[in-house]
Amino acid sequence: MSDAQAMIDAVTPAPESPLLRVDGVTLQYKTPEHLVTATYRVSVDIHRTDRLVLLGPSGCGKSTLLKAIAGFLRPVEGTITLKGHPVTGPGPDRMMVFQEFDQLLPWKTVAGNVAYPMTVNGVPTAEAMARAREAIAKVNLTPFVDAYPHMLSGGMKQRVAIARAMAMRPDVLLMDEPYAALDALTRRKMQDELLQLWQEIRFTLVFVTHAIEEAVVIGSRIVVLSPHPGQVRAELNSTLGQSDREGAQFQRLTARISHMLFDGEAAAHEPGPPARDASAGRR
Amino acid sequence: MSDVTAASPPPARPEFERPVTAPIGLGDVARPLSLGERLSGNATLRRALILIGIAIVWELYARFLDNPLTFPTFLETLAALRDGILSGVIPLRLAVTLETLVIGYAIGLAVAALLTTIAVTTRLGTDLLSTFTAMFNPLPAIALLPLALLWFGLGRPSLIFVIVHSVLWAVALNMHSGFLAVSQTLRMAGRTFGLSGLRLVFGILIPAAFPAILAGLKIGWAFAWRTLIAAELVFGVSSGQGGLG
Numbered sequence: 001m002s003d004a005q006a007m008i009d010a011v012t013p014a015p016e017s018p019l020l021r022v023d024g025v026t027l028q029y030k031t032p033e034h035l036v037t038a039t040y041r042v043s044v045d046i047h048r049t050d051r052l053v054l055l056g057p058s059g060c061g062k063s064t065l066l067k068a069i070a071g072f073l074r075p076v077e078g079t080i081t082l083k084g085h086p087v088t089g090p091g092p093d094r095m096m097v098f099q100e101f102d103q104l105l106p107w108k109t110v111a112g113n114v115a116y117p118m119t120v121n122g123v124p125t126a127e128a129m130a131r132a133r134e135a136i137a138k139v140n141l142t143p144f145v146d147a148y149p150h151m152l153s154g155g156m157k158q159r160v161a162i163a164r165a166m167a168m169r170p171d172v173l174l175m176d177e178p179y180a181a182l183d184a185l186t187r188r189k190m191q192d193e194l195l196q197l198w199q200e201i202r203f204t205l206v207f208v209t210h211a212i213e214e215a216v217v218i219g220s221r222i223v224v225l226s227p228h229p230g231q232v233r234a235e236l237n238s239t240l241g242q243s244d245r246e247g248a249q250f251q252r253l254t255a256r257i258s259h260m261l262f263d264g265e266a267a268a269h270e271p272g273p274p275a276r277d278a279s280a281g282r283r
Numbered sequence: 284m285s286d287v288t289a290a291s292p293p294p295a296r297p298e299f300e301r302p303v304t305a306p307i308g309l310g311d312v313a314r315p316l317s318l319g320e321r322l323s324g325n326a327t328l329r330r331a332l333i334l335i336g337i338a339i340v341w342e343l344y345a346r347f348l349d350n351p352l353t354f355p356t357f358l359e360t361l362a363a364l365r366d367g368i369l370s371g372v373i374p375l376r377l378a379v380t381l382e383t384l385v386i387g388y389a390i391g392l393a394v395a396a397l398l399t400t401i402a403v404t405t406r407l408g409t410d411l412l413s414t415f416t417a418m419f420n421p422l423p424a425i426a427l428l429p430l431a432l433l434w435f436g437l438g439r440p441s442l443i444f445v446i447v448h449s450v451l452w453a454v455a456l457n458m459h460s461g462f463l464a465v466s467q468t469l470r471m472a473g474r475t476f477g478l479s480g481l482r483l484v485f486g487i488l489i490p491a492a493f494p495a496i497l498a499g500l501k502i503g504w505a506f507a508w509r510t511l512i513a514a515e516l517v518f519g520v521s522s523g524q525g526g527l528g
Contacts, residue, residue, distance in 0.1 A: 070475060090474040100468040107490045117476040120486065 017084075018045035019204055020069065020172055024078035026229075027064050038064035039230035041078065044223055046172065051198060051205045053219030055212065057261055061230030062208045066176050069206060070096050082171060092121050095165035096174040099181055101157045104149040104164075110136060111145040114164045121168075135167035136160075138197060155186040162194070166203065175207045179214070191217055192242055212254045212261070216240050224260050233260055380511065383439055387446025388507045392500070394447065395455040400484060402455075403462045416456045424449035424510040428517060442514050449510040454503040461495025462488050 022044040028037050038061030046052050054062040067073050069080055071090040080087040082094065095117070097103070104113050114132035119125055136145055139159040149157055158178055165173055179187040191214065198205065207218050215222050216238050224234040236257070244250045322328060338357050345356035355363075367373040398415075401408035424445045431441040465488055473487035489496070 070471075072471060072474070089479075090471070090477070092475065092477045094475065096471070096475045098468050098472065100466070102466045103468045103472045105469070105472075105487070105490070107493070120476050120478060120482075 019048045019050075019083060020046040020206075021081045022046075022065070022069065022078070023081070025065070025068065025075045025080060026077035027061060027068050027073060028076050029064065029073065037229040039225075042225070042230060042232055043078075044232065044235075046204065046206060048204050049202045051207065051218060051220040053215040053222045054206065054208045054225060055210070055215040055219075055222055055257070055261075056225030056230060056233075057210060057227050059227040059230075060225040061227075062210075062225055063176055065225075065230065066096075066174055066206060066208050069172070070094050070174055092117055092168050093171045094174055095168050095170040096176065097158070097161045097165050097178045099177040101149075101154050101181065103161050104157055106149050109146050109148055110141060110152070110160050113149070113160055114167050117164060117168050131167045132163075135163040138166065138200070139163045139193065153186075155182055155190055158182065158190060159193070162197075166197070166201070170203075172204045172206055175205065177208055177210070180209070180211075187214075188242070194218065195241065212257050213245070215257070216250060216253055217242055217245070222257070224257060226261075380515065383442050384446065384507055384511050387443040387511070388450055388504065390443065391447040391450025391503060391507070392454060395451050395458060395499075395503075398451075398455050399458040399462065400481075402459055403484065403488065404480070409459075412455060412459055416452050416459075419448070420452040420456060422448075424506070425513045425517075428514055442511065445510050445514055446507050449506040450503040453506050454499040457499025457502065458492065458496050461492030461499070464495065465491040 022042060024041045024043055025039060026037065026041055027039045028035055030036075042061075042065060044052070044054075054065060056062050064073065068075055069087065071087050071094065087094075105116065108116060111129065111132050114135055115125075115128040118128035118131060123131070133142075133145065136142055139162055141156060141159055141163065144152065144156065149160070152160065161178070162173075162175075179190050182190065194205075195218070197203075205218075207215075209215050209218070217240065219238050222234075222236045222238055223232060224236065225231065226233040236253070238253060240247075240250050240253065316324075342357040345354050345359075348354050351359060364373070398408075398412055402412035403409075427445055427448055428441065431444045435441040435444060469487060469491055470483070473483050476486075478486050
């Protein structure tokens with residue numbers, strides 16, 4: 001509980017100014033043949049304890065935007081500032097959870113993986129191990145502290161990655177489609193666990209996804225991006241959770257978002273889970 | 284085929300739910316293997332048997348030929364080895380050879396590590412390394428021996444030079460491809476921890492590429508031996524501090 005308290009203490013000052021500000025950011029990257037503009041003049045404010053979801057179809061630059069926030073990519077135009085300081089490179093104040101399972105260090109145990117970023121940043125080993133165990137307990141992996149990543153399932157690996165990021169107590173937790181490679185049942189469970197963790201610690205989250213339902217469940221604020229190049233189409237609030245999935249409000253919000261994403265053209269053919277659920281409803 | 288094409292719907296079946304019971308009476312979960320099964324599964328034992336077989340065939344064939352000059356028997360060879368060791372000649376030569384080998388191997392590894400580090404951190408370094416390995420890796424080290432003799436004279440420096448040459452390119456090539464194979468995600472994860480430059484190399488890249496590096500070390504060791512034996516055959520004795528060759 002001590003780190004939960006520390007997070008809350010860190011949260012209190014200056015509630016009105018955004019923690020992370022993305023201001024008029026244009027991002028470009030080079031492929032062997034093209035210079036691709038991923039986002040065009042995107043502005044987003046992220047406040048403390050926000051669960052901000054970047055939602056959009058592939059090609060809307062949401063992952064690229066997240067990488068820029070992480071510091072892997074410099075904006076061509078505009079600025080990204082964290083607590084008033086411009087972001088110049090990757091750092092442990094913006095820990096990131098990736099989609100790929102190979103983000104864990106295969107030569108370290110679960111505890112070793114979670115403790116490593118802390119020891120690298122000068123936390124004494126004993127304290128790092130204690131914080132690692134605490135974070136591992138929070139993601140319900142205590143029986144596996146001494147296991148190696150190759151012995152874990154995909155969902156467990158993602159939990160370790162989340163524990164590793166949370167133990168570092170970053171200003172913002174960045175998640176790049178962390179559940180996209182999981183099966184539907186595990187994904188749903190992981191979403192619940194993430195929300196429960198947020199209830200406990202109230203961290204600040206930036207979450208990238210292309211699944212509308214996931215965005216509505218996870219996000220408190222949803223930024224809808226349009227593709228080629230990515231521009232902010234809308235910012236919406238969501239107070240809905242997993243238990244509201246069947247409700248009319250949930251259906252209305254997802255329908256509204258899919259309408260935005262597909263610009264009216266055949267919103268019914270939306271490839272996400274709701275469409276599949278409807279077609280699976282044959283007796 | 285006919286039952287697949289039949290269009291009649293499947294029969295109506297009632298739904299049911301039932302409690303899950305613990306599996307009992309599935310038979311043996313684990314059974315110890317017999318002595319024979321365990322022995323035949325032992326690779327060391329199988330290989331030892333092959334060696335013994337070869338020794339027996341050698342001994343029998345040499346006795347059949349009965350010509351100790353061109354084909355001594357297995358037992359005679361063993362006796363000669365024992366005499367060589369007891370008289371102190373073989374241990375002395377072995378020490379000389381091993382020392383040369385280890386010095387050459389160590390220098391080769393150090394240079395390979397340096398080159399690879401430059402190659403993974405800069406693009407010019409990558410181009411340099413791939414050009415050099417493409418040029419020098421196929422060149423047999425022993426072919427450089429005449430040049431080395433001109434440059435360094437008869438003696439240990441020439442031997443070390445050719446060993447370094449034989450180790451360097453093979454090891455550098457393996458290390459570099461090992462580093463390249465480290466996943467982008469792992470590198471990015473390392474950078475979000477705040478690692479960069481040499482700390483990223485030692486914290487993430489070297490451990491992640493360790494299997495490839497180890498393979499490179501083994502290949503380098505084998506190449507060093509080959510080159511050394513060939514070089515000592517050519518001039519080991521005449522250089523005054525003869526090794527094994």
